[in-house]
Amino acid sequence: MIDRWLPPHVMEYREPFVGGGASFLLARFKYPDVPFWINDKDRRVTSFWTTVRDMPDALEGNITNLVAQARMAETSAETLYAEQFAAQQSDNVLEAGTAFLAINMWSFNALMGPKDFRWDYVQKQRKDLSPRIRQAHALLQGVTITNGDYAPLLSEPAKGPSDAGVVAFMDPPYDGTESIYKEGAGFNFDAFYDAVLASKHNWIITHYLRRFWPRAFKLFYYGESRTWKVDTFLDGVGPNKRDERLIANFDPSSDLWRLFGARINSDGTIAMPNRAGGD
Incomplete structure (x- = not known):
């Protein structure tokens, strides 16, 4: 709007x-x-945008691997969710940015809380994810990002x-x-x-x-x-x-x-x- x-x-x-x-x-x-x-x-937010701007290939690779692991079993997905929830606080920008996106994807209505995990969200097909990352990457070029x-x-x-x-x-x-x-x-x-x-x-x-x-x-x-x-x-x-x-x-x-x-x-x-x- x-x-x-x-x-x-x-x-x-x-x-x-x-x-x-x-x-x-x-x-x-x-x-x-x-x-x-x-x-x-919020450092999680700026880590995500910095990752999309500077490391889109690495971000896509990380998310692809996480999704593949998570879809093996619901218990595996729950464990990964807990790990990624903690990883949002990582000092490594790529790790924090990846974790932020994973939690956003796998939580109920993107609430992103520690108990908001949804197994059906893990199984959801996201064919538009890669194109959206690429489009955002292009738009972020030259943008100043501060935390x-x-x-x-x-x-x-x-x-x-x-x-x-x-x-x-x-x-x-x-x-x-x-x-x-x-x-x-x-x-x-x-x-x-x-x-x-x-x-x-x-x-x-x-x-x-x-x-x-x-x-x-x-x-x-x-x-x-x-x-x-x-x-x-x-x-x-x-x-x-x-x-x-x-x-x-x-x-x-x-x-x-x-x-x-x-x-x-x-x-x-x-x-x-x-x-x-x-x-």
């Missing part, structure tokens, strides 16, 4: 919480010739002549319930707000927790800011809809922005337009 709200022209793209990378890959496809900087505090705090991506000057050309897309940890961000329960949203408001760059933030937004609206108030209510799906399961809200400090001049924009009042309330295109 996020590609609908990305502006047509960007001089540099940054993503402080890259996670599973869906938005990043869309943006990279949209802006193939500009500098990209992706980051995540650290989000703040530098918001504060460091643009690589080009102007900060005005930088767009930072952020999907911050929700509340420790997301699979990749289970360790994010202690995320300091107040510090995050301060860092965002101090940034000279263009930014877009998406979040689904209702309790996140009243506070965010007050702190992120800009006279020209807009927000949307967007229906999305979790893992393609129809009944599991959730409301995503987007907020930005710039207008991408899109028709969707004009039609569905809602003004954020200074008290944090939302003034929804009475009709499409309304004020």
Whole structure:
């Protein structure tokens, strides 16, 4: 969904919480010739993306071998799952990246917990895995990947002549319930707000927790800011809809922005337009 709200022209793209990378890959496809900087505090995540960027052949070979071993018997697969779950913390980037992908593939709905193993997921045919790794490998060439705090991506000057050309897309940890961000329960949203408001760059933030937004609206108030209510799906399961809200400090001049924009009042309330295109 996020590609609908990305502006047509960007001089540099940054993503402080890259996670599973869906938005990043869309943006990279949209802006193939500009500098990209992706980051995540979770070393498992950055190990995976670094492995896809730099060692796709080794990654494919490792995964192929693991899948072959796992399919011998359910008990073998369970043992491998436990081993790979621990290997996600390896200092070896290839080992950690391989383990991250294996756990993602073999866990229920990609929850990636120690007890989320699913034997039927091990048996699932994944003919599209190799092409997807190759496509991601191509898109990752030239991309800067860091494993650290989000703040530098918001504060460091643009690589080009102007900060005005930088767009930072952020999907911050929700509340420790997301699979990749289970360790994010202690995320300091107040510090995050301060860092965002101090940034000279263009930014877009998406979040689904209702309790996140009243506070965010007050702190992120800009006279020209807009927000949307967007229906999305979790893992393609129809009944599991959730409301995503987007907020930005710039207008991408899109028709969707004009039609569905809602003004954020200074008290944090939302003034929804009475009709499409309304004020």
